[in-house]
Amino acid sequence: MAKRKAKVIVVGCGIGGMAAAVAALEQGASVTILERAPEDERGGQTRYTEAYLRMKSEDEVTDDFEAHLAENSGGYVDPSLAHLTSGPRNDWPAVVRSLSLNDPELISTFADSAGPTIKWLKSHGVRFDFLPTQFLTKSQPRLLPVGGGLALVEALGAAVARKGARFVYETAATDLVRNKDGKVTGVCATSRGRLVQFNGDAVVLACGGFQGNAAMQTQYIGPRSVYLRPICRGAYYNKGEGIQMAFAVGAAPCGDFGSYHAEPIDPRSGVAEPSVFIFPYGILVNLEGRRFTDEAPGTVDAYYERVTRQIYNQTAGMAYVILDARHLQIPNYKLGLRTDQPPIAADSIVDLARKLRVDAPTLERTVAEYNAACQTGECRPLVLDGLATTGLAPPKSNWAHALDRAPYHAYPIISSNVFTFGGLKVDSQARVLNKEGDSIPGLYAAGEIIGMYYGNYTGATSVLKGAVFGRLAGVDAATRAS
Numbered sequence: 409m410a411k412r413k414a415k416v417i418v419v420g421c422g423i424g425g426m427a428a429a430v431a432a433l434e435q436g437a438s439v440t441i442l443e444r445a446p447e448d449e450r451g452g453q454t455r456y457t458e459a460y461l462r463m464k465s466e467d468e469v470t471d472d473f474e475a476h477l478a479e480n481s482g483g484y485v486d487p488s489l490a491h492l493t494s495g496p497r498n499d500w501p502a503v504v505r506s507l508s509l510n511d512p513e514l515i516s517t518f519a520d521s522a523g524p525t526i527k528w529l530k531s532h533g534v535r536f537d538f539l540p541t542q543f544l545t546k547s548q549p550r551l552l553p554v555g556g557g558l559a560l561v562e563a564l565g566a567a568v569a570r571k572g573a574r575f576v577y578e579t580a581a582t583d584l585v586r587n588k589d590g591k592v593t594g595v596c597a598t599s600r601g602r603l604v605q606f607n608g609d610a611v612v613l614a615c616g617g618f619q620g621n622a623a624m625q626t627q628y629i630g631p632r633s634v635y636l637r638p639i640c641r642g643a644y645y646n647k648g649e650g651i652q653m654a655f656a657v658g659a660a661p662c663g664d665f666g667s668y669h670a671e672p673i674d675p676r677s678g679v680a681e682p683s684v685f686i687f688p689y690g691i692l693v694n695l696e697g698r699r700f701t702d703e704a705p706g707t708v709d710a711y712y713e714r715v716t717r718q719i720y721n722q723t724a725g726m727a728y729v730i731l732d733a734r735h736l737q738i739p740n741y742k743l744g745l746r747t748d749q750p751p752i753a754a755d756s757i758v759d760l761a762r763k764l765r766v767d768a769p770t771l772e773r774t775v776a777e778y779n780a781a782c783q784t785g786e787c788r789p790l791v792l793d794g795l796a797t798t799g800l801a802p803p804k805s806n807w808a809h810a811l812d813r814a815p816y817h818a819y820p821i822i823s824s825n826v827f828t829f830g831g832l833k834v835d836s837q838a839r840v841l842n843k844e845g846d847s848i849p850g851l852y853a854a855g856e857i858i859g860m861y862y863g864n865y866t867g868a869t870s871v872l873k874g875a876v877f878g879r880l881a882g883v884d885a886a887t888r889a890s
Contacts, residue, residue: 414438414439414440414574414606414607414608415432415437415438415439415608415609415610415886415889416428416429416432416437416438416439416440416608416609416610416611416612416882416885416886416889417439417440417441417442417594417595417606417608417610417611417612418432418439418440418441418442418611418612418614418882419441419442419581419595419611419612419613419614419615419650420441420442420443420444420452420613420614420615420616420650420855421441421443421450421451421452421561421565421575421614422451422452422453422454422455422561422614422616422642422855422856422874423454423459423557423560423561423564423855423871423874423875423878424612424614424854424855424856424857424873424874424875424877424878424881425441425443425452425612425614425615425854425855425878426451426454426560426561426564426565426568426878427525427564427854427874427875427876427878427879427882428612428614428852428854428878428879428881428882428885429441429564429568429573429612429882430532430564430567430568430571430879430882431878431879431880431881431882431883431886432612432882432883432885432886433567433568433571433572433573433882433886434571434882434883435882435883435886435887436886437882437885437886437889438572438573439568439571439573439574440573440574440576440606440608441568441573441574441575441576442576442579442580442581442595442597442606443575443576443577443578443579444578444579444580444615444645444647445577445578445642445645446577446578447575447577449641449642449645450561450565450575450577451557451558451561451565451642452615452616452642452643452645452646452855453557453616453639453640453642453643453646453826453827453856454557454558454560454561454642454871454874455557455558455561455642456557456558456639456640456641456642456680456681457556457557457640457681457871458541458542458552458556458557458681459552459553459556459557459560459871460541460550460551460552460867460868460871461522461526461536461550461551461552461553461868461869461871461872462548462549462550462551462866462867462868462869462872463522463523463526463549463550463551463872464549464551465551466523466526466527466530466536466551467523467526467527468522468523469519469522469523470548470549472548473519473522473866473869474515474516474519476864476866477510477515477518477860477866477869478510478512478515480861480862480863480864480865480866481509481510481515481862482507482508482509482510482862483508483509483664483862485507485509489503489504489507490509492504493511493512494512497511497513497835500845502844502845502846503845504845505841505844505845505846506660506833506841506842506843506844506845508660508661508662508663508833508859509662509862510662510860510862511835511836513835513836514834514835514836514860517836517876517880518869518872518873518876518877521876521879521880522872522876525872525875525876525879526551528879529553529560529563529564529875532563532564532566532567533563533566534553534554534559534560534563535553535554535555535559536551536552536553536554537551537552537554538550538551538552539552539554540740540743541709541743542683542685542743542744542746543685543707543708543709543743543744544685544686544708544738544740544741544743544744544789544790545688545707545708545709545789545790545791545792546707546708546709546710547706547707547709547710548709548710548867548868550709550868557871560871560875576599576606578599578600579597579598579599579600579604580597580598580599580647580649581595581596581597581613581615581649581650581653582595582596582597582598582649582653583595583596583653583656584596584611584653584654584656584657584851585605585607586657586850589849590657590848590849591849591850592610592611592657592848592849592850592851593607593608593609593850594606594607594608594611595611595653608889609850609885609888609889610850610851610852610885610886610888610889611850611851611852611885612838612852612853612854612878612881612882612885613650613653613654613832613840613851613852613853613854613857614650614853614854614855614857614874614878614881615646615649615650615857616643616645616646616650616827616855616856616857617646617648617651617668617827617828617829617830617831617856617857618646618647618648618651618828618830619636619638619639619643619646619668619825619826619827619828620638620643620644620645620646620647620648621646621647621648622634624647624648625825625828628665628666628828628830629665629666629667629668629828630666632720632721632725633825635720635724635725635726635822635823636668636720636725636822636823636824636825637673637675637822637824637825638824638825639671639673639680639681639824639825639826639827640680640681641680642680643825643826643827646827646856648828650832650853650857651830651831651832651857654832654840654848654851654853657842657848657851658842658843658848659832659833659840659841659842659843659848659851660832660833660841660842660843660845661830661831661832661833661859662830662831662832662833662834662858662859662860663828663829663830663831663858663859663860663861663862664829664830664859664861664862664863665828665829665830665859666830667828667829667830667861667862667863668825668826668827668828668829669713669825669826669827669828669829669861669865669870670713670716670717670720670823670824670825670826671683671712671713671716671823671824671826672684672685672687672712672715672716672719672821672822672823672824673747673821673822673823673824674747674749674819674820674821675726675820675821675822676747676749676820677747677748677749679746679747679748681746681824682746682747682748682749683744683745683746683747684729684744684745684746684747684819684821685708685712685744685745685746686729686731686735686738686741686744686745686819687703687715687729687821688703688704688708688806688807689704689731689734689735689738689741689789689807690703690729690730690731690732690735690811691703691729691730691774691775691778691804691811692715692718692719692727692728692729692730692821693727693728693730693766693771693774694722694723694726694727695722695723695724695726695727695766696723696766696767696770697761697766697767697770697771697774698770698774699774699778699802700718700722700727700802701715701718701719701802702715702802702803702804702805703715703729703804704804704805704806704807704808705805705806706792706805706806707792708744709867710867713864713865713867714864716821716823717823719821719822719823720822720823725822725823726820726821726822727820727821728752728764728766728818728819728820728821729818729819729821730757730760730771730775730811730816730817730818731751731811731816731817731818732810732811732812732813732814732815732816732817733813733814733815733816734787734809734813735817738789738790739789739790741789745819747819749819751817751818751819752764752817752818752819752820753815753816753817753818754814754815754816755814755815755816756814756816757771757772757775757811757816758772760816760818763818764818775811777800778797778800778804778808778810778811779810779811779812781797781798781799781800781804781808782795782797782808782809782810783795783796783797783798783808787807787809789807792806793806793807794806795807795808795809796808826870827856827870828856829859829860829861829862829865830859831853831856831857831858831859831860832853832857832858832859833859834852834853834858834877835847836880837852837880837881837884838852838853838854838858838877838878838880838881838884839851839852839881839884840852840853850885850889852881852884852885853877853881854874854877854878854880854881855870855873855874855877855878856870856873856874858873858877860873
């Protein structure tokens with residue numbers, strides 16, 4: 409087995425890995441980056457995302473940032489343990505330090521480090537702006553890098569190359585190497601059919617979750633995960649080995665392993681993130697032709713994940729959004745459609761049912777019952793208008809106008825798995841913790857491999873999490889290794 413040496417080894421080169429690599433190089437460390445994809449596809453999911461950031465300015469996160477993370481920071485935690493987290497972390501007993509929840513210190517570090525991280529990214533040539541998003545209604549602002557996630561990958565990749573780091577492509581880490589004292593000193597990897605060992609002083613795992621691993625999805629999310637599809641091509645490279653190899657050396661889990669970030673997509677499309685966000689302006693029906701959820705409980709940015717989970721629970725994990733001609737008059741309605749596939753169109757509900765292979769009498773009855781429950785009033789599509797149904801179960805809380813104007817359009821929708829929630833527990837310096845709540849010497853994590861989310865995803869924080877904790881991991885790994 410061939411052996412090579414670098415001071416800091418980074419596994420994965422999405423935003424978490426790239427940020428870690430640049431930060432370590434700035435501290436004077438030598439860096440080797442292992443990437444499963446070929447060079448022209450490097451960057452993982454970051455390469456394909458628009459990279460929304462939950463920030464109200466380049467300096468500050470949104471007002472609800474910490475509160476939303478804290479409200480979705482774990483399951484039902486024993487209050488006698490949870491209250492201990494209000495004191496200094498060094499005073500927590502081991503059972504508390506290793507709890508599968510987001511430590512208050514971790515959340516505050518995330519929030520406090522966001523602004524400085526944006527400034528740091530700007531120093532490497534990334535530009536930011538509040539650009540139009542795919543959400544026609546939203547409750548929180550979204551800052552975006554100009555050029556999306558690909559701009560992040562290219563800017564940091566250029567910095568890595570200028571500083572002399574080494575990329576090793578088409579190479580997947582499989583195991584961690586430790587010395588007799590338990591310190592992580594490298595990784596074993598497969599590289600184009602060969603086994604290679606990379607030795608160093610620290611390892612940063614930034615190789616994502618397990619949305620590209622059908623077996624792990626079935627193990628943790630359940631057998632219905634066969635109906636899930638990764639959001640983009642880059643997600644297929646995230647096969648969960650980073651989590652598995654960390655568990656093999658005693659790492660503590662964190663995040664909801666039975667869940668994932670859900671986004672509604674058109675299964676007919678092969679483009680990255682073919683989202684369908686205009687469902688609040690119509691009705692959602694399952695393959696039996698029946699409604700099953702409130703399509704518009706609030707702004708689409710705040711509720712699309714919860715609605716998409718309801719779609720996932722239907723027969724074959726699929727639904728159709730049924731729209732009438734009114735939706736074509738919504739200003740910039742195409743912003744809510746990222747699919748490259750045309751709608752399924754018809755001049756009547758009966759003809760539409762035939763094209764959808766849905767029972768026509770059932771769909772006709774569903775639409776008639778919905779129309780009868782709609783009230784007269786002005787539909788204002790770009791604000792929460794409170795135009796709701798009456799006497800209908802389930803209700804529709806906003807934009808409930810009758811579907812009675814041809815032509816009728818439909819889009820199929822399934823739930824994509826944007827990323828999995830379960831991962832590794834880390835401290836505020838991105839050091840991976842063991843089951844006693846102590847850091848594993850030489851081991852760090854950044855990006856989606858960090859388990860942080862439970863219940864509802866705190867939107868527009870994943871890329872930001874990768875940048876913040878990647879930078880923290882790179883600085884600490886280089887400093888401690890020197």
